[in-house]
Amino acid sequence: MRKRLIFALALVLSLAVMASPAAAARVAVLLSAKVPEYEEALKGFKEAAPHEIVSVFDMDGDLDRGRKHLAEIEAKVKPDLIFAVGIWALQVVASRPSPIPVVYAMVLNPPSVIGAQIKNVTGASMNVPVEQSMRLFKQLGPQVKRIGVIFNPAKTGYLVKRAQVVAREDGLELVTREISSAKEVIGALEAIQDGIDALWIVPDETTLSQAVVQQMLLFSYRRRLPLLGLSDRHAQMGALFSLSFASGEDIGRQAGELAQTILTGRAAADVPYTSARKLFLSVNLKTAQKLGLEIPQAILGRATNVIQ
Numbered sequence: 001m002r003k004r005l006i007f008a009l010a011l012v013l014s015l016a017v018m019a020s021p022a023a024a025a026r027v028a029v030l031l032s033a034k035v036p037e038y039e040e041a042l043k044g045f046k047e048a049a050p051h052e053i054v055s056v057f058d059m060d061g062d063l064d065r066g067r068k069h070l071a072e073i074e075a076k077v078k079p080d081l082i083f084a085v086g087i088w089a090l091q092v093v094a095s096r097p098s099p100i101p102v103v104y105a106m107v108l109n110p111p112s113v114i115g116a117q118i119k120n121v122t123g124a125s126m127n128v129p130v131e132q133s134m135r136l137f138k139q140l141g142p143q144v145k146r147i148g149v150i151f152n153p154a155k156t157g158y159l160v161k162r163a164q165v166v167a168r169e170d171g172l173e174l175v176t177r178e179i180s181s182a183k184e185v186i187g188a189l190e191a192i193q194d195g196i197d198a199l200w201i202v203p204d205e206t207t208l209s210q211a212v213v214q215q216m217l218l219f220s221y222r223r224r225l226p227l228l229g230l231s232d233r234h235a236q237m238g239a240l241f242s243l244s245f246a247s248g249e250d251i252g253r254q255a256g257e258l259a260q261t262i263l264t265g266r267a268a269a270d271v272p273y274t275s276a277r278k279l280f281l282s283v284n285l286k287t288a289q290k291l292g293l294e295i296p297q298a299i300l301g302r303a304t305n306v307i308q
Helices: 002-018 036-048 063-077 087-095 110-114 130-139 153-169 182-195 210-223 232-237 248-263 285-291
Strands: 026-031 052-058 081-085 102-107 121-125 146-151 173-178 198-200 227-229 241-245 279-284 305-307
Touching: 026 036, 026 063, 026 087, 036 081, 036 102, 036 248, 052 063, 063 087, 081 087, 081 248, 087 102, 087 110, 087 121, 102 110, 102 248, 110 121, 110 153, 121 248, 130 153, 130 198, 130 227, 130 241, 146 153, 146 182, 153 173, 173 182, 182 210, 198 210, 210 227, 210 232, 210 285, 227 232, 232 241, 232 279, 232 305, 279 285, 285 305
Parallel strands: 026 052, 026 081, 081 102, 102 121, 146 173, 146 198, 198 227, 227 241, 279 305
Antiparallel strands: 241 279
């Protein structure tokens, strides 16, 4: 009887030792707003690992409200980790760095929000890996060598630098033009028009208004240049193709995996942020016909949506 009791106690103790610290980790959620995309990300986060969601704070798009929520999280909830969903939630965290590790999701260009001074934040961005964008241009054929990019260095300078490295490795060249406002786009297009074979819209808010995108589309038609957009809507508007993230739920799942890594002992500063791994590729065959281009099967075979 005593042997059985000792064995049972030993089993309980061994299971306690084997249990992951992350299994009992307490997570507070700071939600930018209650919108379907963010709620999908939260769903994916919950599915990724056995985190205990102890509270969900809805900012409702209000930064001041978000700061009050963050103060309450730190003072009263005291979780092991904060999950910040959406750019407003990340902006709140960046405005007053928290001693609690933070993982974010559903954010474009997080380095432009966080800056280099904040060390305990990482997450899953909505950005498409630049390798995938360069791959599309290369697959168009040997006639595409020089890719035009108009960008605001304060917003996407980090991304363009990375893309330049990848482009060189693929035998391509980025022809860049820096701007600080949307008013400079037309002049920038005119400055590079004779030196490019294609045009790439990067996820830069300076160039993402409908009016600016339409300017780029008109430029693409006039110069007979393929244009890569960053949403299915851009392809519907007339871009030759577009590449975007395909699943908010999977981005949330990526964030959950990062959280698991941190909660099992690795510092957030040592965990690189991720880009979208599930992508949505749209190809507009009507535009291809207007431009006199034949889309290679290597691209059509990957397409999620083909516009005919």
